[in-house]
Structures are given as structure tokens and as C-alpha cells.
Ligand SMILES: NC(=O)C1=CN([C@@H]2O[C@H](COP(=O)(O)OP(=O)(O)OC[C@H]3O[C@@H](n4cnc5c(N)ncnc54)[C@H](OP(=O)(O)O)[C@@H]3O)[C@@H](O)[C@H]2O)C=CC1
């Protein structure tokens with residue numbers, strides 16, 4: 339049995355869809371601000387694999403709430419990874435492009451130097467370090483710009499804002515790969531089962547949607563596919579001040595995922611599926 343930390347989040351929901359036998363633990367079952375209690379659940383259930391799909395993901399709020407973010411994004415994954423090592427099951431952890439400072443235009447490979455610009459990235463990087471230090475069979479999957487038909491994400495924000503706006507100013511100088519949560523869920527499940535058979539595959543990997551695009555370009559495609567007439571004006575990051583600085587270069591080199599037979603998903607076609615799922619639920623019309 340696969341044990342998943344997370345239940346209501348974008349990734350956890352997509353894992354649950356694809357692995358109906360997995361046990362998905364929500365905050366009410368496993369509160370990550372209490373890492374040792376969560377670790378005990380691993381020792382109790384003795385799963386075949388653990389996937390951590392929960393995190394503190396409010397990037398701007400983390401700037402003024404770093405202690406909570408650190409407990410959830412760093413202390414908890416470290417404790418979960420130690421418990422997984424104790425019971426001898428692989429631990430799959432998800433991290434972020436925001437561990438990088440985002441200089442230059444070259445895609446980052448997994449071994450490139452990290453230097454987070456904000457509290458969210460700092461706490462996620464500390465989580466990666468805790469997972470590696472736990473000494474068990476693990477995979478750290480860094481992804482970026484996650485979207486799905488459920489929960490808070492950039493697609494939902496754009497559809498909501500476009501209902502009342504003819505024009506939106508969106509940053510055009512941050513470039514990255516929008517990534518469908520469904521594809522990350524498949525990747526996590528593939529990695530978990532392959533790691534159980536071949537521990538030599540353990541390590542840090544990158545996984546993001548292709549092709550790379552700016553947030554403004556992503557917004558334009560959201561409006562094109564959803565038939566919205568809202569236009570997008572690309573602006574420099576300097577004209578969109580936020581509490582947390584974000585990397586300009588979020589490009590991830592995903593080449594080593596070939597080891598698992600995984601390739602970068604095409605985000606535009608996944609977006610079509612996500613929009614049609616949202617329209618079936620009449621989240622937009
Ligand atoms: N969203 C993105 O754009 C990106 C996300 N990632 C990473 O991908 C992973 C999945 O993210 P995603 O699915 O988008 O995240 P979401 O924001 O959609 O969901 C986060 C989940 O974590 C849960 N959670 C938060 N705090 C706690 C807590 N104290 N105890 C238990 N559960 C908690 C939330 O539960 P509740 O609903 O109860 O609050 C929620 O289910 C994370 O590791 C994230 O850092 C990486 C790159 C981009």
C-alpha cells in the first residue's frame with residue numbers, strides 16, 4: 339500500500355485518482371506541523387512507498403510566516419524520510435524551481451547550485467536536504483508552475499480575474515514550464531514503483547511541462563483556449579511588486595528523467611483537458 343501525505347491539494351487529488359488503493363492522509367489525519375506524529379503513521383502502516391504531496395505553498399505568505407513554512411516544508415519531510423528509511427520503503431518528495439535564484443537563461447540541471455530568493459524556496463531547499471540526510475531510498479522531484487482543475491493555481495486565478503477585466507498586466511520576464519498536476523502524479527507513482535525495485539535510481543530529478551513560456555504567455559494561452567477576450571499586457575517583474583521575489587529563469591533541464599521513461603508533458607494539451615474538466619463542473623462558462 340502506498341501512503342500519501344496530502345489529500346485536498348492539486349497533486350494529492352491527481353495521485354488519488356490514479357492510485358485508488360493509496361491511502362491519502364489529509365491535514366486532519368496527519369498535520370505536518372507535527373512531524374513526529376506523521377512519521378509514526380509510516381511506522382504504523384509500513385507502506386510499500388511514501389509520497390509526500392503536501393506542502394506550505396503560499397509563496398508570499400511564507401515571507402511573514404517562515405517558521406510555519408519551515409515546519410511543514412523542511413522538518414516534516416525530514417521526519418517522513420527518516421521513518422521511510424526505518425521501515426525500508428522508498429520516499430518520493432516533491433520540490434520546486436524556487437530553490438534556484440534564476441540567473442541566466444540556461445535550464446537548471448539537478449546538480450546546479452541552489453540559492454533561493456525567498457522563504458518558501460528556503461524552506462523547500464531545507465526539506466530536500468533533510469530528505470537526503472535521512473539516508474533512505476528517496477527521489478526528490480523538482481517541478482514548477484503546477485496547475486490542475488482543482489484548487490488554487492494560476493489557471494484558476496486568470497479565469498477568475500478575466501471575468502471582470504478586459505486587460506490584465508502579467509509578468510513577461512519570468513520564464514518556466516507550466517506543469518499539469520496529473521503528469522506529476524503519474525511521475526511520482528512511476529518513480530515510487532521503480533525505486534522499490536531499483537534503489538540505484540535514487541536521487542534528485544527535474545520534471546516540468548514543455549515548452550518553456552512566460553507567465554504572460556501562459557495567460558494568453560489560457561484566454562485563447564477558454565475563448566476569453568481578455569488581453570494580456572506583458573510587464574517586467576519590477577512592475578508587479580510582491581512580498582517574495584521570484585526567479586526570472588525557472589527553466590528545468592529534465593533530461594535525467596529518461597531513466598524512468600518519463601518525458602516533459604506538453605502543457606498546452608493538458609490545459610485543454612483541465613479547462614474541459616473545469617467547464618464540466620461549470621467553474622467557468
Ligand atoms: N503549486 C505549485 O505551483 C508548485 C508546487 N510544488 C510542490 O508540489 C507539491 C504539491 O503542491 P500542490 O499540490 O500544488 O499544493 P497545494 O497548495 O495544491 O496543496 C498543498 C496541500 O498541502 C496541505 N497542507 C498544507 N499544510 C499542511 C499541514 N500542516 N498538514 C497537512 N497538510 C498540509 C494542504 O492541505 P489543506 O488543503 O488542508 O490546506 C494541501 O492539501 C508541493 O511539495 C509543492 O511545494 C512545486 C512547484 C510548483
Ligand SMILES: Cc1cn([C@H]2C[C@H](O)[C@@H](COP(=O)(O)OP(=O)(O)O[C@H]3O[C@@H](C)C(=O)[C@@H](O)[C@H]3O)O2)c(=O)[nH]c1=O
Pocket residue numbers: 395396397434435436481482483484491492495506507508509512553578584
Ligand atoms: C495574479 C497575477 C500574477 N502575476 C504574476 C505574479 C507571479 O510572478 C506570476 C504567477 O503568480 P502566482 O501567484 O501563481 O505565482 P506563485 O504562487 O509564485 O507560483 C509558484 O508557486 C509555488 C508553490 C511554486 O513552487 C512555483 O513553481 C510557482 O508555481 O504571475 C501577474 O503578473 N499579474 C497578475 O495579475
Ligand SMILES: [Mg+2]
Pocket residue numbers: 395396397
Ligand atoms: Mg501561488
